[in-house]
Amino acid sequence: MTESNKKTLLLVDDDQDIRQLLCDALSQKGYQVREAENGRQMWAQLEENPVDLVLMDLYLKEEDGLHLAREVRERFTMPIMMLTGKGDETDRILGLELAADDYMMKPFNLRELIARIHALLRRSYQAPSSSSQNSGQGHECLHFGAWVLDLTARLLQDQTGKTVTLTLGEFSLLEVLARHPDRIFTREQLIEQSRGLETEVFDRTVDVLILRLRRKIESNPKTPEFIKTQRGLGYFFQGPVRAN
Incomplete structure (x- = not known):
């Protein structure tokens, strides 16, 4: 360096x-x-x-x-x-x-x-510069509700363009779920998918990371609109999700 x-x-x-x-x-x-x-x-x-x-x-x-x-x-x-x-x-x-x-x-x-x-x-996820925010051309993004998940810049932004800070585990789990709307994932499947995104998610921490994500993206975390629980099975992301 x-x-x-x-x-x-x-x-x-x-x-x-x-x-x-x-x-x-x-x-x-x-x-x-x-x-x-x-x-x-x-x-x-x-x-x-x-x-x-x-x-x-x-x-x-x-x-x-x-x-x-x-x-x-x-x-x-x-x-x-x-x-x-x-x-x-x-x-x-x-x-x-x-x-x-x-x-x-x-x-x-x-x-x-x-x-x-x-x-x-x-x-690590840094807030983009004003030029990068304005130019997101060519970025792979997922749009759901008022949110934009920029997979290229590794950022989550709300409809005003404000960046919401996510940890590595949070971003990886959200990416897995949002890429496959309405598909139910077990905890073990979420761990495996997240490992493929080069982060470490442990079995008993999946619930904790889901809780943290809900606090950040749901208007009411107790009655989530996006990240749903399928009792006895796992979690799924309720669409629609639009990819650009």
């Missing part, structure tokens, strides 16, 4: 040895790494300069990493990767429910961690 296009990562972890290990490894791969050992330092870093990705330990000694992650997601749109030393499935569910984009457990393989950070940065 050249100095001008280096990506900046913010590492939030109260273990100095872990921070040193990751800083050395990520710096060697061309990333700029900034450090924080608590929430106070994290907010100071976030307010000082832009950050492209946050790498956060969920189990900080004096703070709740889940709460911090939720606050970061409410204020910022950069990808969040969570790290934890505990292997409880519930931790992963909670992390994803709070809008994390990926999740790894300690001890982790450095090569895999770096590859997944690179993938998150490559696929």
Whole structure:
């Protein structure tokens, strides 16, 4: 990476040895790494300069990493990767429910961690420039209700052109469902289809991701217009969906 296009990562972890290990490894791969050992330092870093990705330990000694992650997601749109030393499935569910984009457990393989950070940065959804918004010619889009799902730019926009932020898992599930209106998908099928779109969706998180999508695209998430539940089977997207 050249100095001008280096990506900046913010590492939030109260273990100095872990921070040193990751800083050395990520710096060697061309990333700029900034450090924080608590929430106070994290907010100071976030307010000082832009950050492209946050790498956060969920189990900080004096703070709740889940709460911090939720606050970061409410204020910022950069990808969040969570790290934890505990292997409880519930931790992963909670992390994803709070809008994390990926999740790894300690001890982790450095090569895999770096590859997944690179993938998150490559696929992260940024709001398009005004020129790209105006020119969407040639983009593959799906239109439903007042929404436009731009599959080329990997964006969801409302009828005013405002971009709605989606995580990787949310976008992939919405794409699978909207591409096949009125087709019922089991959770296992949604997982398999989403893997084909280069993201990681886990069995017990499908329901969480569906809930988050409904909150973002449905006028009333409790009585959804688009993403329907077929009791005992799975989910389906109620059309019509128009492709350009």
